[in-house]
Amino acid sequence: LTGGDASRPVxxxxxxxxGLTVLKSLIERLPREHFVYLGDTARLPYGTxxxxxxxxYSVQAAEALIEYGIKALxxxxxxxxxxxLSAIAGHVDGLPVMGVIEPGARAACxxxxxxxxxxxxxxxxxxxxxxxxxxxxxxxxxxxxxxxSLPDAGEGDPECGGTDGSSG
Amino acid sequence: xxxxxxxxAACVEAxxxxxxxxxREAGKGTVRLLATDGSDRFARIGSRFLERAIAAEEVELxxx
Numbered sequence: 001l002t003g004g005d006a007s008r009p010v011x012x013x014x015x016x017x018x019g020l021t022v023l024k025s026l027i028e029r030l031p032r033e034h035f036v037y038l039g040d041t042a043r044l045p046y047g048t049x050x051x052x053x054x055x056x057y058s059v060q061a062a063e064a065l066i067e068y069g070i071k072a073l074x075x076x077x078x079x080x081x082x083x084x085l086s087a088i089a090g091h092v093d094g095l096p097v098m099g100v101i102e103p104g105a106r107a108a109c110x111x112x113x114x115x116x117x118x119x120x121x122x123x124x125x126x127x128x129x130x131x132x133x134x135x136x137x138x139x140x141x142x143x144x145x146x147x148x149s150l151p152d153a154g155e156g157d158p159e160c161g162g163t164d165g166s167s168g
Numbered sequence: 169x170x171x172x173x174x175x176x177a178a179c180v181e182a183x184x185x186x187x188x189x190x191x192r193e194a195g196k197g198t199v200r201l202l203a204t205d206g207s208d209r210f211a212r213i214g215s216r217f218l219e220r221a222i223a224a225e226e227v228e229l230x231x232x
Contacts, residue, residue, distance in 0.1 A: 071189050100173075
């Protein structure tokens, strides 16, 4: 790869604005990088949609970001990371892709002394089972993930940020 | 409570490093914000998550 490739932006994608917390951490950690962030605000929440639909939306978002010349893709959406990551990987022709579940699961395993880990996620994320698999891969024994789904953005109480478009 | 944003950023750094894709030029990078609907709302709510002000004009609307 040439130096030209390295100067291209990193793409970041979420169903809404919650992924901006990931963008913020990326800017802090990698201040010299260019970033293009895409929030699919017209179609959020992803958390209540079927795995097939989330996979299709995720591929479309990845393809849109590729048009911006990205050199890597960060899937900053838990639901898309849970059920859309393999579909994205099959459509992006060698582009490095990073989701949020594997890093989150690894950090949780490293931080948990008792082996108990609570995961609060969208319905789609819990159903997709990616956290359960990632935790099992990282720390197969003595770890018991406790999964709980909460209403996703757009279907909850607006006073609790229910319609604010936070990460699905 | 695990902050998956920070751990993800660390993993992205490692990913770019392994692929020899870390940007070498000096100077701060830029940020482009795209949304598929509601740039006003994106700017208003998003600024809380990004922890900086976002102007609605900064948010480009695209179709997927």
